[in-house]
Amino acid sequence: xxxxxxxxxxxxxxxxxxxxxxxxxxxxxxxxxxxxxxxxxxxxxxxxxxxxxxxxxxxxxxxxxxxxxxxxxxxxxxxxxxxxxxxxxxxxxxxxxxxxxxxxxxxxxxxxxxxxxxxxxxxxxxxxxxxxxxxxxxxxxxxxxxxxxxxxxxxxxxxxxxxxxxxxxxxxxxxxxxxxxxxxxxxxxxxxxxxxxxxxxxxxxxxxxxxxxxxxxxxxxxxxxxxxxxxxxxxxxxxxxxxxxxxxxxxxxxxxxxxxxxxxxxxxxxxxxxxxxxxxxxxxxxxxxxxxxxxxxxxxxxxxxx
Amino acid sequence: xxxxxxxxxxxxxxxxxxxxxxxxxxxxxxxxxxxxxxxxxxxxxxxxxxxxxxxxxxxxxxxxxxxxxxxxxxxxxxxxxxxxxxxxxxxxxxxxxxxxxxxxxxxxxxxxxxxxxxxxxxxxxxxxxxxxxxxxxxxxxxxxxxxxxxxxxxxxxxxxxxxxxxxxxxxxxxxxxxxxxxxxxxxxxxxxxxxxxxxxxxxxxxxxxxxxxxxxxxxxxxxxxxxxxxxxxxxxxxxxxxxxxxxxxxxxxxxxxxxxxxxxxxxxxxxxxxxxxxxxxxxxxxxxxxxxxxxxxxxxxxxxxx
Numbered sequence: 001x002x003x004x005x006x007x008x009x010x011x012x013x014x015x016x017x018x019x020x021x022x023x024x025x026x027x028x029x030x031x032x033x034x035x036x037x038x039x040x041x042x043x044x045x046x047x048x049x050x051x052x053x054x055x056x057x058x059x060x061x062x063x064x065x066x067x068x069x070x071x072x073x074x075x076x077x078x079x080x081x082x083x084x085x086x087x088x089x090x091x092x093x094x095x096x097x098x099x100x101x102x103x104x105x106x107x108x109x110x111x112x113x114x115x116x117x118x119x120x121x122x123x124x125x126x127x128x129x130x131x132x133x134x135x136x137x138x139x140x141x142x143x144x145x146x147x148x149x150x151x152x153x154x155x156x157x158x159x160x161x162x163x164x165x166x167x168x169x170x171x172x173x174x175x176x177x178x179x180x181x182x183x184x185x186x187x188x189x190x191x192x193x194x195x196x197x198x199x200x201x202x203x204x205x206x207x208x209x210x211x212x213x214x215x216x217x218x219x220x221x222x223x224x225x226x227x228x229x230x231x232x233x234x235x236x237x238x239x240x241x242x243x244x245x246x247x248x249x250x251x252x253x254x255x256x257x258x259x260x261x262x263x264x265x266x267x268x269x270x271x272x273x274x275x276x277x278x279x280x281x282x283x284x285x286x287x288x289x290x291x292x293x294x295x296x297x298x299x300x301x302x303x304x305x306x
Numbered sequence: 307x308x309x310x311x312x313x314x315x316x317x318x319x320x321x322x323x324x325x326x327x328x329x330x331x332x333x334x335x336x337x338x339x340x341x342x343x344x345x346x347x348x349x350x351x352x353x354x355x356x357x358x359x360x361x362x363x364x365x366x367x368x369x370x371x372x373x374x375x376x377x378x379x380x381x382x383x384x385x386x387x388x389x390x391x392x393x394x395x396x397x398x399x400x401x402x403x404x405x406x407x408x409x410x411x412x413x414x415x416x417x418x419x420x421x422x423x424x425x426x427x428x429x430x431x432x433x434x435x436x437x438x439x440x441x442x443x444x445x446x447x448x449x450x451x452x453x454x455x456x457x458x459x460x461x462x463x464x465x466x467x468x469x470x471x472x473x474x475x476x477x478x479x480x481x482x483x484x485x486x487x488x489x490x491x492x493x494x495x496x497x498x499x500x501x502x503x504x505x506x507x508x509x510x511x512x513x514x515x516x517x518x519x520x521x522x523x524x525x526x527x528x529x530x531x532x533x534x535x536x537x538x539x540x541x542x543x544x545x546x547x548x549x550x551x552x553x554x555x556x557x558x559x560x561x562x563x564x565x566x567x568x569x570x571x572x573x574x575x576x577x578x579x580x581x582x583x584x585x586x587x588x589x590x591x592x593x594x595x596x597x598x599x600x601x602x603x604x605x606x607x608x609x610x611x612x
Contacts, residue, residue: 145522188520189527192505199563202556213490214493221497223593230591236579237579254508258504265557270382279510284532285536290524
């Protein structure tokens with residue numbers, strides 16, 4: 001199968017949106033790429049970089065005439081954005097999104113659904129802590145997972161077309177239920193981000209002298225945490241507001257486990273600590289064995305993060 | 307100033323010990339390098355790699371005749387190791403360590419101190435999550451900080467010599483009190499490791515299906531955490547058992563902050579979340595501005611982590 005569109009629209013030209021546009025361009029998947037961005041700066045940057053052919057302020061203008069629409073706005077505004085442009089789309093258009101939360105978005109989009117277009121909920125699991133169109137790059141998706149969460153009634157041809165595009169971007173595509181996706185992401189991504197945000201904030205509140213030393217000598221663990229905690233504030237606010245139940249459930253489990261380790265430290269119970277750490281080391285090996293640790297891709301990310 | 311030793315001894319030839327030995331060799335800082343390792347495998351590996359000239363099972367045999375001794379065993383056995391070899395050292399020898407905790411080690415070493423040798427407590431802030439002599443490399447220390455925590459009565463010439471060696475290894479060397487060092491490290495390194503260990507353990511306890519997905523799709527936050535939680539179990543057990551007070555204090559602050567964010571998520575208080583995340587993003591920029599984010603060095607680590 002080989003997909004090709006006369007016109008593709010990218011609504012929200014930030015890190016992900018501009019990377020999607022670059023893929024569409026590089027792989028020749030669309031003859032014309034239109035984009036929508038609220039900020040004039042992002043529109044001008046995207047045009048200057050040649051990422052889109054035309055940039056509009058209003059999503060409805062960008063999607064007019066498009067055969068496929070990628071909604072790449074923050075999670076909190078995806079449904080509202082779709083609701084705002086549905087009356088402007090060409091009949092038969094495929095609409096897909098890249099939100100890190102799926103169930104809540106599907107719920108919010110449901111009132112806008114019609115026979116006029118197909119909605120394919122998607123989540124390319126890729127990104128850096130940077131934002132803005134100038135930080136996007138086509139290789140961002142290479143070797144990463146993309147999870148699609150279509151519902152029973154979602155048009156299968158539309159799902160197949162979206163799958164094909166992400167595969168062309170170099171992604172490994174899988175389908176699962178939105179509920180399962182949200183549980184997995186809560187543990188794998190949302191909770192780690194919340195914890196990194198927390199501890200970097202904790203460090204910021206320290207007495208001046210210690211705070212400055214913590215930032216000055218920042219290495220290992222803490223530096224990784226500051227990188228994670230440097231991610232886009234609006235994007236992450238929206239994720240926590242839209243995957244609330246799964247995040248709070250994960251947080252509860254995490255807090256129980258932290259209490260166990262805290263008690264072991266207070267009681268100088270070295271055996272419990274060592275056994276716990278040996279168990280997590282095994283998990284690290286499992287992750288590596290699953291070939292999820294991709295130095296090549298990471299080097300590329302480092303290069304692009306400059 | 308230029309230091310040179312007839313014989314240097316490295317006690318504990320793991321990741322750090324073997325990297326120290328490689329630096330001594332490459333920079334021509336010692337004519338002869340002896341090493342001590344409890345495990346036969348590590349002795350054989352170190353000899354096969356040419357990292358040491360002679361390898362002994364007993365530290366006392368390795369330090370005999372040495373002009374400087376690097377104690378590179380886990381934090382929990384540094385004092386005991388020094389106590390075990392003090393009667394075998396040459397008068398005037400410099401003994402230094404690389405432990406990630408300083409006050410407790412200094413307390414434990416105090417009973418063994420004599421006019422026979424100088425003890426310079428040190429901490430090169432560098433490492434990877436791997437262990438063993440085969441994973442060491444001379445460039446491990448390049449561009450990183452080394453913190454020395456001499457006491458008022460510590461011999462200044464010995465401090466200067468140790469400083470010179472770490473500078474030759476490419477490190478930026480600073481002095482501070484052991485208490486301050488331990489507070490900074492609790493926040494900057496020990497707490498992030500504890501939290502990473504916790505959350506990776508939490509994920510391991512999930513229902514099978516979700517657990518497998520978390521490991522399979524591991525990206526972003528969680529993968530960084532598994533890397534941190536793959537660090538040496540004995541080394542980290544010892545750190546938590548020997549920097550207990552500072553770690554528990556940091557943990558208390560962290561838990562309070564986490565509760566604030568948890569409540570904000572439950573109450574869907576987006577303003578609190580966004581403000582918090584914007585604040586931590588600023589801290590990320592501060593860390594980058596302090597030039598602590600060293601892509602060159604990180605690429606090297608990635609390469610060596612293979």
